[in-house]
Amino acid sequence: MRFHVPLKLSKSRTLKITITTLTLCTLLAIGYNYTHLLLPAELNNGETPVKVMQEPPFQNTSKTNLYHDKRKGNDVLLTLVRNTEIDQIVKTIENFENNFNSKYHYDWWFMNDEDFTQEFQERVEDAVSGRTKFIKIPEELWSYPDYIDRKKADASRKAYSDANIMYGDSESYRFMCRFNSGMFYKIPELENIEYYWRIEPGTKFNCEITYDVFQYMRKYNKLYAFNMALQEDVRTIPTLWNATMEFLEKNPRAISENNLAGFVSDDHSNSYNLCHFWSNFEIASTEFFKSPVYETYFDFLDHKGGFFYERWGDAPVHTLAVSLMLPANRVHFVANTGYYHKPNRDCPPNDELRDALHCQCNPHNDFTWHKYSCVHKFFSLQNLVRPDSLEHISMVYPTIFDTIMNPKN
Numbered sequence: 001m002r003f004h005v006p007l008k009l010s011k012s013r014t015l016k017i018t019i020t021t022l023t024l025c026t027l028l029a030i031g032y033n034y035t036h037l038l039l040p041a042e043l044n045n046g047e048t049p050v051k052v053m054q055e056p057p058f059q060n061t062s063k064t065n066l067y068h069d070k071r072k073g074n075d076v077l078l079t080l081v082r083n084t085e086i087d088q089i090v091k092t093i094e095n096f097e098n099n100f101n102s103k104y105h106y107d108w109w110f111m112n113d114e115d116f117t118q119e120f121q122e123r124v125e126d127a128v129s130g131r132t133k134f135i136k137i138p139e140e141l142w143s144y145p146d147y148i149d150r151k152k153a154d155a156s157r158k159a160y161s162d163a164n165i166m167y168g169d170s171e172s173y174r175f176m177c178r179f180n181s182g183m184f185y186k187i188p189e190l191e192n193i194e195y196y197w198r199i200e201p202g203t204k205f206n207c208e209i210t211y212d213v214f215q216y217m218r219k220y221n222k223l224y225a226f227n228m229a230l231q232e233d234v235r236t237i238p239t240l241w242n243a244t245m246e247f248l249e250k251n252p253r254a255i256s257e258n259n260l261a262g263f264v265s266d267d268h269s270n271s272y273n274l275c276h277f278w279s280n281f282e283i284a285s286t287e288f289f290k291s292p293v294y295e296t297y298f299d300f301l302d303h304k305g306g307f308f309y310e311r312w313g314d315a316p317v318h319t320l321a322v323s324l325m326l327p328a329n330r331v332h333f334v335a336n337t338g339y340y341h342k343p344n345r346d347c348p349p350n351d352e353l354r355d356a357l358h359c360q361c362n363p364h365n366d367f368t369w370h371k372y373s374c375v376h377k378f379f380s381l382q383n384l385v386r387p388d389s390l391e392h393i394s395m396v397y398p399t400i401f402d403t404i405m406n407p408k409n
């Protein structure tokens with residue numbers, strides 16, 4: 001079954017929706033907190049500070065501050081990891097501390113579906129310059145919902161395994177993808193967390209990150225940040241696009257104006273082009289995921305059963321939501337980090353830029369601007385200048401340019 005949902009709203013339809021929405025909003029505004037609305041107001045592209053808005057997108061309603069420094073938000077580095085991945089995570093922490101966190105000392109929280117061992121906790125605590133927290137995931141966030149037909153799920157894993165699809169036979173991989181899609185922010189410990197930066201064991205950052213990305217996102221009103229983007233194996237998500245179109249047909253208000261629909265579809269929403277933000281690197285506001293629009297979307301997908309009957313990944317699920325349900329200018333591309341997650345690497349192609357960021361990587365191995373990468377689509381779609389040289393960065397990201405030229409020690 002095909003669904004044709006106009007992902008870019010027509011002018012007359014936009015006008016009708018605007019008038020209806022304005023009327024409704026006026027009525028609802030009295031006594032209704034702004035933070036309860038579906039999605040926040042939008043801004044112009046680029047480095048537009050929050051202060052130009054009439055109201056901040058989300059208010060910090062949390063009573064407790066995580067950090068003594070009140071300028072900081074309740075932001076944490078966040079890692080889902082197994083005890084067996086201790087060596088990989090310690091290496092990643094050391095690398096990330098060198099290139100970012102030794103300047104900012106953010107807390108680093110770890111999540112696991114099992115208890116963390118004493119050894120794991122001690123080695124990790126020694127490596128992190130901020131504080132650490134070790135969280136055992138509640139079982140209800142890492143298991144089958146009762147509407148899933150377990151026999152059908154078993155049969156699907158067998159078929160995926162026979163077809164030699166990566167992680168095809170793995171039950172835990174499916175729990176992990178569902179957890180990362182719509183569960184992690186429901187962990188009670190994360191209730192007051194504003195932005196998180198997801199970091200996986202085994203990943204590397206081979207360039208210096210010269211600015212506080214959390215504060216940058218807050219200042220410029222960004223809700224989601226990515227670094228690499230590529231195409232998904234279609235066999236893992238055969239029905240995800242149609243399920244998403246069906247959801248949007250039932251919930252047209254979930255579609256954002258000025259969205260990134262062109263990032264995920266090349267044929268006016270007939271099909272998914274498989275581009276997704278590679279979510280092993282992800283910085284985002286939990287408020288986006290906690291918003292009614294995302295929650296309704298996740299719940300709809302969860303009832304479809306594709307996390308278990310297929311092998312839906314959290315990357316395409318997050319990407320479809322971000323691309324269709326947020327204005328494009330809420331999305332930030334974190335450039336030039338020298339990021340590595342097997343098998344792809346980022347490495348700034350420009351010599352001057354690589355030197356300025358003390359990158360330790362080979363530009364010939366760069367995937368970010370490779371033709372198979374989806375990153376160029378994000379830029380061409382919006383007619384944005386690529387941040388691929390110092391000159392370009394100074395034009396489009398002047399505050400980031402300043403931090404490169406005057407690095408914090």
Ligand SMILES: Nc1nc2c(ncn2[C@@H]2O[C@H](COP(=O)(O)OP(=O)(O)O)[C@@H](O)[C@H]2O)c(=O)[nH]1
Pocket residue numbers: 079080081082083085111112113114172173176199200201280
């Ligand atoms: N605690 C725990 N973490 C897991 C499990 N499976 C995957 N992860 C974590 O989830 C993230 C993604 O898994 P990974 O194996 O890297 O998948 P890939 O990046 O898609 O190849 C990593 O941070 C893993 O450490 C699991 O069964 N338990």
Ligand SMILES: [Mg+2]
Pocket residue numbers: 200280341
């Ligand atoms: Mg991984």
